[in-house]
Amino acid sequence: MLKVFNTLTRQKEVFTPITSGIVNMYVCGPTVYNYIHIGNARSAIAFDTIRRYFEYKGYHVNYVSNFTDVDDKMIKAAKEANTTVPAIADRFIDAFMTDTTALNIEPATKHPRATENIKEIIAFIQDLVAKGYAYEAEGDVYYRARKFEGYGKLSHQNIDDLEVGASQHVDAEEVNRKEDPVDFALWKGAKADEISWPSPWGEGRPGWHIECSVMSTKYLGDTFDIHGGGQDLTFPHHENEIAQSEAKTGQTFANYWLHNGFVTVGDDNEKMSKSLGNFVTVHDILKTVDPQVLRFFMSTTQYRRPIQYTQDNLTDAQNNLKHLQTAYNNLTYRLKDAEAGSDPKIEQEIRQIEADFVDSMDDDFNVQNGIAQVYELAKLANVYAERPVVFKTSVAFILKTLTELVNVFGIVFKEESLNDEGIQALIDERLKARQDRNFERSDEIREQLKAQGIILEDTPQGTRWHRDEKGTL
RNA sequence: GGCGGUAUAGCCAAGUGGUAAGGCAGAGGUCUGCAAAACCUUCAUCGUCGGUUCGAAUCCGAUUACCGCCUCCA
Known part of the structure; x- marks a missing residue:
């Protein structure tokens, strides 16, 4: 029985999909104003690994992940590069696909872009205004956070404590337009020379949170199974998504909220971020690091745990991955002299290892225990490969199982070409x-x-x- | 100030009451002409203090350190 840790309840819960055999999940994607950094990669890898495990278990997964292609950072990046916001978006969405392909991250079932859903976003906001959850103020539209009864239920924040919170990023003008400091923007009126769309409130662009509410419900329905993203998105982003969506539909937004941990860089063990100056892009890393190694490194750390990005840990991952590849090679080599027949005892052992693997992974995707089972299988493969006589069916069975299990981690074995x-x-x-x-x-x-x-x-x-x-x- | 996370061998890390998984690195060994690869053996009493218990890394209390969120952020 698969259990997942739900941020909403702060407990591991048995996962029950809305529709048997199908998982509908939405994962917040990056703002495409630069190459993705290792934090983005971590999130993408964590949820890709979760997705792959669902698929391994036989679920059909509808996986939707957005691109935020218009916001302050996009506008700034376009200005700095002396180009347009859509040009920046196109460029870095391409780069995203290149990087994630290298990391063997499956493309989402749907990768919606905010700017392709402006009409739906406006309609969504109009609905919130009509229901009294939103109000217009000088070309902006804000959400009345205090009106939504469950506000704070995801991040377990008390709305009154938020007011005294250390909010260092407030825009004084914006605060003046709000009825209440805890309100947040749904629509932002355009300043001169900014990219904008016409709306009932004048020229402007969507706020950040609204796009995810709109696109997730558009593609997955008012209620879907899993909503994922980085830990830092819990508040305010996901909290606001819930407020927007549930106020509009009157339905539960997402049943399970999963949040991945951070990547820290260097010895000081600090969160990676631009402002701290320890910002590392995947684009740069892949110039010197085998993408499979980076993938293996990240997908073999449980999604909620922090990851320390260090050379030592990367080297560790490389050694471990090489060990698995070697086991695969050792056994593949025996395929040519394997005899017809099978070895029931070996196959029984493999089934047991695979059952243990499933038990581990079913516990909130405990990949550390899962990978331990893979190592055990690799050992079995090596021991079997050293037997004087091996049987074809068993060799093939071990190879198939090993391949399937590492595939959950996004690893594909390299085939040796031995015909030079x-x-x-x-x-x-x-x-x-x-x-x-x-x-x-x-x-x-x-x-x-x-x-x-x-x-x-x-x-x-x-x-x-x-x-x-x-x-x- | 509010909320949360983490602390297990040189490193990564599992383990929520029954006497410390797994991997890397290290040491010794088997195999080999020598290697490589593989396999075998070996390597910790769980941040600190106190309590509960027949028994605790695991429960309770206190304490220390580090990290994160509190409207830029995966």
Whole structure:
């Protein structure tokens, strides 16, 4: 039975989808004014891994994740680059797709953009105004937070405590237009030269929170299963989404709220953010780090735990991933001399490992225990690969299971291409030298190949080689 | 000030009452002509103090440190 930690109740709850066999989930995507940073990647990887686990369990997942393609940061970025907001959006949405593809993050079922839903956003706001939850003020429209009874239920904040909160980002003019400091903007009137759309309240653009309420309900219905995002979005973003959506529909917005933990950078263990100057983009990291290593590193940390982005941890992940790849290679190599038949005992052990894997993952996606089962399977694969006689069906079964399990983490094994004629000729020559006990020549060949990044391995079934992955980190 | 998180071996990390999973790194060994890979063995009493209990990393109280949210933020 799958359990998830619901921020709303601060408890692990049994996951029951609205429609049996289907998971409808919405995950807040990035504002596309720059390359995504590792924090964005963490969120995308965490929820992609969750999605993959649902799919592994046989669910059909409708996964919607937005692009915020208009807001203050977009306007600023466009101005600085001396271009338009849509041009900036297009550029960095492309970059997002490139980066997330490299990290083997499945594309969302739907990637809606705020600016493609202006009509729906305006209608949504009009509805809130009509219901008395929103009011116009000098071209802006604000939400009456205090009118929504459940305000604060997600972040467990008392609305009266918010007023005395240390809000360092208030816009004095905006505060003056609000009836109450806790109100938030649904629609912002345009200043001169800003991108804008016509509305009943004049030229303007949507506030940040409203787009997610509109797009999630548009594609997934008034009530859907899972809403995800970074921990920092709990308040105010998700709190506001609930207030907007539930005020409009009168229905529960999302049944389960999942929030991923942060990435911290460096030894000071601080949250990564632009203002702290420890901002790292995926685009830059992937210049020197194998995307599979970064993916493995992040997807094998449970989504709620913080991740320390350090060279040591990355190296650890690389070693672990290499270990799994090697186990896969070792067993794949035996496919060619495997005999017909199967080994029921081995297959029974594999089923047990897989059952343990499911038990672990069912507990709020406990990937640390899940990956421990994968290591166990890798060990079994290695031990089996060393047997003098192996059976084809069992070898294939181990390989299939191993492949399926690492796929949950977004890992795809590299297939060895073992048919390089030049290398094979040298291996043959070395084999002959070894048979002649000419080890000097034999070692010379091995060193020569090593210098080219080719590592030889002598096995009872013959000599294998693989490319040395070291240095790709 | 309000709310929340974390603290387990050199590193990452599991574990919510029954006597410390797993991985990396290290050490020793098996295999090998030597290697590589793999496998085997080995490596902690759980931030601090106090309490409950036959028994606590796990429950309670206190305390320390670090981190996050409180309308930019994944």
